[in-house]
Amino acid sequence: MPKIKRLLSSSEAILEASDQMMKRDNKLILIGEGINDPKGIFGTTSNLFKIYGKDRVIESPISENGITGVSIGLSINGFKVLLIHQRVEFALLSLEQIINNAAKSFYVSNGKHNVPIVIRMVIGRGWGQGPAHSQSLETVFSSTPGLKVIIPSTPYDAKGMLISSIFDPNPVLILEHRWFHFVKGDVPKRIYKTNLKKPNVILKGNDITVVASSYNINEVIFCSKILKNFGISIEIIDLRVLRPLDTEVIFKSVKKTGRLIVFEIGNKIYGVGGEIISMILEKDFNIFKSSPSRIGLPDSPTPSSRALAEKYYPNSSDILKEISKQLNVNVEVQEKIINLLLDKIPENEIDVPNPEFKGPF
Template sequence: MQTNSSKTQRKLSYAKALVEATDICMERDPKVIMFGLGVNDPKRIFGTVGNLPEKYGKDRIFDVPLSENALTGIAVGAATMGYRAILTHQRLDFALLSLDQIINNAAKWHYMFAGQWKCPIVIRMIIGRGWGQGPQHSQSLQAIFAHIPGLKVVMPATPADAKGLFIASVEDSNPVIFLEHRWLHYLEGEVPDGYYSLPLGKSQISLEGNSVTLVASSYMVYESYRAAEALKKIGISAEVINLQTVSPLDLETIIKSVKKTGHLVVADTGHASFGVPAEIISRVTENCFSALKSAPVRIACPDYPAPTTFALAKHYYPRSSDIAEAVLKILGESNGFEITNNLKNIEQSLRPDVPDLKFTGPF
C-alpha cells in the first residue's frame, strides 16, 4: 500500500470510504468535478457522496439531465480542457447508453490524437445483484470494458481498496471504469485515514497459501475468502488474489502464485463465456502451462440474463460453496463433503437476495 505516512486505521463502510476518497480528490485538486444523475439528491448515490455537494457547490458537483451518452462526451470535453471529471451511474446498465462515447472517444482520445490530448475521467458504475434487480439492473459487464484498449477497469473489494483505488483512478490521466458492487457499499472494514492511493494494474494477495490459487475481484473476493477459510479445516491452504484492477491485468502476481500452487480457480461476477476468468486462464496457460497440475476452473454466472425472482436468482449466482467444490474437485479431495455442506447451510440461512440480514429493501 502506497501511503505518504503511517495511517490511523478506523472502521468505515465502503460507501463512506468513497465519500472520503472523493473529498480528498476534490480538496487536493480544484479541477476535479463530479456529476451524474442523483449525485445531490437525498439518497446521494447509496450514500457514496455524503455532504460533498454542500461542501463544494453546484459548479463542481451537479445533478444532470438524463443523458448518459452526452454526459460522457461532456466529461471527455472537460477533461480535454484540463478538468478531471467523475461521472456516476446508479447502474452499469444505464451507462450502456454511453458506449459510443466510452469506446469511440474516451478510450481512444490519447492514442488517436497521437498523445496530444489526455482524457482523465472516472466513470463510476454500480453492478450487483439481489432484491429483484433482474436482467437490466444488475449486469457485471467488466469484460466488455476490459476488451477495449485504452480503458482501465477497476473493481475494488474492500473499503480500503475502494478509497485507495478511487484516489488513484481520479489522479490517473486515462479513462477509468470504476465498478462498485452494490452489496459492498454496506460492508465495513479498516480504512486508513487521510490521503493514500493504491496503484492501478496491481493485484493484492489477501490470503497467502500454497495448495491452490483463487483469483477474484470485487464481491467474489469475499466468496473466495469464505471458501478458503472453510478449506483450511481440511488442510487445504488457498491463496486468494484480490485483483483490484481487471485491466491492465496484473498477470505477474497470478503467474507467481500459480507456479507455487499448480492449481487455479478464477471467480468473477460476470457471465462465464468470453469473460475475465477466460482471459486469466488463457494467459496462465499461455505463460506457465507446465506449472499447472490440473485444468483451471472458472466460477461465474450462467450465460443467461439475471432473473428477478429470488426463487430463480438463488440458483443463478455462484457462491463460496461453488468455489470450494471446484477446489476439492481439482485437488481430487474426496473428504470435503462436510465443508461444502456447511457453506451451503450458511448460504441457505441467509435470504438469497440480500447481502446480510440487516438489509431491508428496496435497493
C-alpha cells in the same frame, strides 16, 4: 488480522475520498444522475454539492452519452471529471463516447489530448433487480485499449483506488458492487493511493490459487476458513485491476500451487477467467496439475425472482466443490466440508447481502 483503527464502510470511504479530492483540486468536477438527490448514490456523494456548489457538483439530465462527451470536453480543457452511474446499464448508452473517444483521444491526438475522467459504475445483484439492473458487464469495458478498468473489493481500496484514479491521467472506469458499499474495513483518514496495476494476494496458501474480485472475495474468504479445518490451504488473489491486466502475480501463484480457479463476478462464457487462463497457458503450457476452472454466471440473463436467483448465483458451495474436484478430495471428506459449510453459513436469503460478508475485513 491487524488491529482496526478506523472503521468505515466502502460508501463512506468513497464519500471521504471524493470530498478530500474536491477540496484538494478545484479543477475536479463531479457529474451524474441523482448525485445531489437525498440518497446520493448509496451515500457516496451525499451533500457534496452543499460544500462545493452546483457548478462543481453537477446534477445531470438523463443523458448518459451526452454527459460522457461533456466530461471529455472538460477534461481536454484542463479539468478532471468524476462521472457516476447509479447502475452500470446506464453507462451502456455512453459506450459510443467511452470506446470511441475517451479511450482513443490520447492515441489519436498523438499524445496531445489526454482524458483524465473517472467513471464510477454500480454493478451487481440484490432485491430482484433483474436482467437490466444487476449486470457487471466488466468485459464490455475491459476489452478496449486506452481504458483502465478497476474493481475494488475493500473499503481501503475503495478510497485508495478512487484517489489513484482521480490522479491518473487516463480514463479510469470503476466497477462498484452494490453490496460492497456496505462492507466495512480499516480506512485511514489521510489522502492515500493504492496501485492501479496489480492484483493483491490477500491470503497465502499452497494447494490451489483462487482468483476473485469485488464482492465475490467474501465468498472465497469464507471458504478458506472452512477448508483450513481439513488441512487445505488456498491462496486468494483479489484481482482489483481488469485492465491493463497484469497476470504476473497470478502466474507466480499458480507456479507454486499448480491449480487455479477463477471466480467471475460476471458471465463465465467470454469472461475474465478465460482471458487469465489463456495468458497463463501461453506462458507455460505445463503449469497446471489439474484442469483450471472458471466459476461464473450461467449463460442466461439475470432473473428477478429470488427462486430463480438462488440457482443463478454461484456461491461458497460451488467453490468448495470445484476445489475438491481439482484436489481429488475423497467423497467422504467432501461431504464433511459441505456439512461444515451448511453449519457455518447463516440462513440467508439470496437477494440481500450475507451478514457474514459485511466485515470488518
